[in-house]
Amino acid sequence: MTTDNQKVITEDHKKLARYAKAMSHPIRIYILEHLSKQACCYSGDLTDILPIAKSTLSQHLKELRSAGLIQGEIETPKIKYCLNKENWEEAKKYFKLFLNL
Amino acid sequence: MTTDNQKVITEDHKKLARYAKAMSHPIRIYILEHLSKQACCYSGDLTDILPIAKSTLSQHLKELRSAGLIQGEIETPKIKYCLNKENWEEAKKYFKLFLNL
């Protein structure tokens, strides 16, 4: 046996929890919603709209990036953020199964 | 205007984030998954299965309860936990809309 299949908490539980954690703040929900509606956006757009400091926004974007839900493309001097399609779809799949949708 | 409709972050964003936060830990994912499969369970059952102290389990159950996703019914000396059907359905609805499922 190469993997421990006895474990109660699986990688799937951890992955789903990780995605849920990324979604566990209203600001990040807003950003994801925004991106799932409109192709992409610049973080400057978000700074203008959202009632938080740009450094705070940066942290939220970082959290979304590290969870794999978004990705940034440099368009100097801006950065264009989009959903990470692949992982977004994976997250959807996980939630769909989990929620029995 | 009685409510502030200018606000970028709405109650819906907050509610969804709140549900996501409840789901943001593998143990809690496991518990929810367990309950969505098998009607109900006793926290003792979970203590036996899960690799955490019962006090820690209690905290996770509390978090799920305070998010409204589960409810406990006393069957002395045990407590029977079930999904809170109403809120679980609401959460599903929110995620469904949000994820465009």
Added chain:
DNA sequence: ACTTTTGTTCGTAAATTCACGAATATGACA
């Protein structure tokens, strides 16, 4: 070179989370 624009990182503080064992509460049963 200097300045402007854009965004990240740093430093810091307050709050929250997660974990544990010990202590407590509650009701059933002897």
Added chain:
DNA sequence: TGTCATATTCGTGAATTTACGAACAAAAGT
């Protein structure tokens, strides 16, 4: 009225999250 079984709450640490402004970095235009 003890005692047992079951869970929660308390007390405590370590780690993480969230927020802010200040400082920094990078690249483009002047």
